Amino acid sequence: MASTEDRGLRVEGIADYEFVRSLGTGSNGEFFLARRPPRLPVDAEYVAVKVVGGTGEDAFRRATRELKAFAAVRSPFLVTLYDAGQQAGVFYYSMEYLPGGSLAAPAERPSRATVLRAIACAARAAQALHEEGIVHRDIRPGNVLLTEDGGKLSDLGLSQVLHPGATVTGMGGLSSVEFTDPALLQGDKPTPGGDVWSLGATLHWAMTGTGLYGELPTHDPLLTLRKVYSTPPRVSDDTEPAIAELITNCIGDVAKRPTASGVADRLYQLAG
Numbered sequence: 001m002a003s004t005e006d007r008g009l010r011v012e013g014i015a016d017y018e019f020v021r022s023l024g025t026g027s028n029g030e031f032f033l034a035r036r037p038p039r040l041p042v043d044a045e046y047v048a049v050k051v052v053g054g055t056g057e058d059a060f061r062r063a064t065r066e067l068k069a070f071a072a073v074r075s076p077f078l079v080t081l082y083d084a085g086q087q088a089g090v091f092y093y094s095m096e097y098l099p100g101g102s103l104a105a106p107a108e109r110p111s112r113a114t115v116l117r118a119i120a121c122a123a124r125a126a127q128a129l130h131e132e133g134i135v136h137r138d139i140r141p142g143n144v145l146l147t148e149d150g151g152k153l154s155d156l157g158l159s160q161v162l163h164p165g166a167t168v169t170g171m172g173g174l175s176s177v178e179f180t181d182p183a184l185l186q187g188d189k190p191t192p193g194g195d196v197w198s199l200g201a202t203l204h205w206a207m208t209g210t211g212l213y214g215e216l217p218t219h220d221p222l223l224t225l226r227k228v229y230s231t232p233p234r235v236s237d238d239t240e241p242a243i244a245e246l247i248t249n250c251i252g253d254v255a256k257r258p259t260a261s262g263v264a265d266r267l268y269q270l271a272g
Contacts, residue, residue, distance in 0.1 A: 013034065014049065014051060014087050014090065014092050015037075015085055015087050015092065016037040016039065017032075017034040017035070017037060017047070017049050017092070017094065018034060018035045018037075019032040019033070019034050019049070020032070020033040020034060020035065020046065021033050023048060024105070024142065026050065026138075026142070026143070026154075026155040028052055028053050028066075029050050029051050029052040029053045030050070030051050030053070031048055031049070031050050031051075031155075032048070032049045032050075032051065033046055033048060033049075033097060034046065034047055034048070034049045034094065035047075040082060040083060040094070042082055042096075044096065044097065046097045047082060047094045047095065047096065047097050048079075048094065048095050048096065048097040048098075049092055049093070049094045049095075050092060050093055050094075050095070050155070051090060051091075051092045052066070052090070052091040052092065052093075059089075059090070059091055060091065063084075063086075063091035063093070066093075066156045067081075067084055067093060069129070069134050069156040070093075070156060072132045072134060073128050073129055073132050073134065074128075075124065075125050075128035075129075076152075077121045077122065077124040077125035077128065077150075077151075077152055077153060078125045078128065078129075078152060078153055078154075079095045079096055079098070079145065079152050079153070079154045080095060080096045081093060081094075081095050082094045082095055082096070095154075098145045098146065098147055098152065100145065100146035100147060100148070101145070101146055102141060102142050102143065102144055102145050102146065102154075103115065103118060103119075103141035103142070103144045103146065103151075103202070103205075103206050104140070104141035104142035104144075105142070106146055107146075110146060112207075112271075113271045113272060114146065115206045115207065116267045116268075116270050116271035117149070117150040117151065117267070117268070117271050118144050118145075118146055118147075118150055118151030119144060119151070119199060119202060119203050119206065119263075119267055120150065120151075120263075120264040120265075120267035120268050120271065121144075121147075121150040121151040121152060121153070121264075122139060122143075122144045122151055122152075122153040122199065122202070123199050123260045123261070123263040123264035123267065124260070124261070124264045125152065125153035126139060126153065126192075126195045126196075126199065126260040127259065127260040127261040127264065129195075130192040130195070130259075130260060135190045135191065135192060135194060135195055136153065136156065136195050136198075137180075137184070137190055137194065137195070138155060138176055138179075138198075139153065139179065139195055139198035139199055139202055140176055140179035140198065140201075140202055141179075141202055141205055141206060143155045144202060144206075177216075177224060177225065177228055178201065178205075178211040178212065178213055178216060178228060179198045179201040179202055179205075179211075180194075180197075180198065180201075181193070181194040181197035181198065181254075182228070182229075182233070183254070185225075185228065185229070191254065192259070192260065193254040193257045194254075195260060196250050196257045196258065196259070196260055196263060197250055197251050197254075197257070199250055199260065199263050200246070200247045200248075200249070200250025200251045200263075201233070201247075201250075201251065203243065203246065203247055203250070203267075204235060204236070204239065204247050207239060207240075207243055208236045208238060208239055210236055212233035212234060212235070212251065213227060213228055213231050213233060213234075214231070214234075216228070233251055235247050235248055242270055243270065246263070246266050246267070246270070250263060
């Protein structure tokens with residue numbers, strides 16, 4: 001549990017970042033809208049700051065893992081990292097703030113084409129990570145941010161470098177469960193195919209307003225997990241055929257799933 005001092009940092013700011021309001025929680029931390037400190041050479045009034053949850057060695061590992069993933073990949077489809085540091089044992093980093101919001105909480109209701117382009121951009125970002133041997137592991141509507149010409153993928157808090165014998169450690173919050181490949185929930189090692197499954201689940205939610213498991217009892221974490229474990233994911237009958245086919249391919253046999261780049265190409269075609 002965070003100390004009173006830690007909570008004060010989170011409410012008011014951290015280092016020379018003055019927090020304006022919370023932007024919500026992510027994997028292993030909370031995001032804040034903050035005023036850009038004068039020392040930061042960025043042409044923006046506001047930035048987004050992620051305060052990594054916890055203190056000590058575990059928080060240090062989470063923060064360095066996330067920052068290493070950002071440092072390893074250069075992609076216009078990933079949010080831009082500006083700064084990182086720690087104060088009183090609390091780790092943080094700042095990045096560009098995108099006022100359009102996310103697919104989960106857009107500033108304005110996005111059009112069909114906007115949704116498809118945003119997820120296509122997230123797929124491009126995932127492909128860039130995969131090419132560097134990294135899986136994101138937390139692709140969901142809240143991490144697909146909207147821009148004027150598409151979108152960007154955010155929050156690398158659960159990212160993991162692929163290596164022999166790698167398994168999942170530290171799952172995301174309850175909001176991530178329905179967008180996570182069931183194989184990962186059952187302990188299989190992370191693969192790029194898992195991110196593709198998440199892209200398909202995100203596409204389904206964004207286009208239909210429902211998840212692949214229907215309505216989940218999110219008031220009860222145990223019941224939510226039980227339903228996800230016991231219910232096969234199902235594409236809604238109301239999904240337009242071309243979209244349904246792509247989603248089905250994304251969540252199907254892992255050996256037959258498209259690459260993230262292939263998902264992006266198809267989404268751009270469907271966006272028109």
